[in-house]
Every structure is written in C-alpha cells, then in structure tokens.
Amino acid sequence: MILINIETSFRETYYTSMLQTYLQADDSLNQVLVGKIIGKKAHIEPLPIENAHIISCCLRLGAKSVDNYGRVVNEEFWTRCDYNDRKSAQKGADDCLYVEKSGVTFYFQVSKGSETLCLKSITYKVDIIPKT
Numbered sequence: 001m002i003l004i005n006i007e008t009s010f011r012e013t014y015y016t017s018m019l020q021t022y023l024q025a026d027d028s029l030n031q032v033l034v035g036k037i038i039g040k041k042a043h044i045e046p047l048p049i050e051n052a053h054i055i056s057c058c059l060r061l062g063a064k065s066v067d068n069y070g071r072v073v074n075e076e077f078w079t080r081c082d083y084n085d086r087k088s089a090q091k092g093a094d095d096c097l098y099v100e101k102s103g104v105t106f107y108f109q110v111s112k113g114s115e116t117l118c119l120k121s122i123t124y125k126v127d128i129i130p131k132t
Contacts, residue, residue, distance in 0.1 A: 001060050002035030002122055003076070009052035019057075019122065026125075032105075033059070033124040047119045048111070055081040055106060057122050068103040068124065079104045086117060096120060 006015040019035030026032050035057070049055065056078040059066045067077040081099055089097035089108065097108045097117070107120045 002033070002124070003058050003060060004035070004122065005056045005078070006047070006049070006119075007054045007056070008050075009054070014053060015047060024123075030125060035122045035124075036120075049086070049108065049117045049119050051083045053083075055119065057104065057106075059124055081106045 001021050002019045004015070004017055004019055005013065008014055021033060021035045024032055024034050058076040058078045059068070060076070064072050065074070065076045067073050068079060079102055081101060085099045085101065085106075086097075086108065089099045092098045092107070095109070097110070099106045099108075103125050105123045105125075107122070108117045109120050110116070111118055
C-alpha cells in the first residue's frame with residue numbers, strides 16, 4: 001500500500017491516507033505500483049494542492065516498510081514533493097503534469113476553470129520479475 005501525508009508549510013497535517021493501490025504496466029511494459037486518491041463515492045477524486053503543501057509518500061508491503069528500490073527498511077522511507085518540485089513539473093498525457101523523484105512519480109491535473117493543481121495519483125516503479 002502507498003501511504004500519503006500532506007503538510008502545510010507550518011508542518012500541520014492537511015491530509016493523511018492510504019491510497020487505493022494496484023499494479024499496472026506502463027508504456028514500456030514495466031510494472032508500476034499505482035496509488036490513486038479515492039473519494040467517498042468510490043470514484044477517483046483528485047485532491048487540491050496549494051503552493052505551500054508538502055506531499056510525502058511511502059511504500060508498505062504488509063507490516064514492512066520498503067524503500068523506493070524495494071528493499072525492506074526499518075523506518076518508513078518518505079519521498080517528498082514540494083512547491084519547487086511542482087514548479088518544474090512536466091506535461092504528460094491527458095494534460096496531466098508529473099514530477100519524478102527517486103523512482104516515484106506524482107501526477108497532477110489542473111482543475112477546470114481555475115489554476116488549482118490537484119493530486120491525481122502516485123506511482124512507484126517496481127520490478128516484479130527481474131529482467132534477463
């Protein structure tokens with residue numbers, strides 16, 4: 001599962017949750033672990049992000065914490081995405097913006113009718129079957 005924590009610039013928690021997590025093949029047929037924001041009505045509900053928000057996520061497999069390379073670690077390994085990272089986001093398919101950091105990709109969409117960024121999903125690149 002992917003855990004997410006969003007803080008304000010004053011280190012106050014704005015949002016904490018587990019994301020709905022599933023495996024998916026990307027365009028190069030690599031396996032990625034995808035975490036999506038799910039709303040109360042069981043549909044994807046992007047989460048508005050303000051400039052000052054710091055997004056952190058970590059990967060857990062059962063009771064074990066895992067780093068971005070799939071190694072079991074003693075403490076949760078959090079990957080952060082802040083305003084400076086989002087400022088240099090690249091444009092991807094479906095007009096989404098994305099930020100890649102240490103094997104983790106944060107996907108954002110711009111709300112229609114405004115310039116508000118919304119967190120859509122987070123993916124981890126994982127090797128399920130080693131390449132030969």
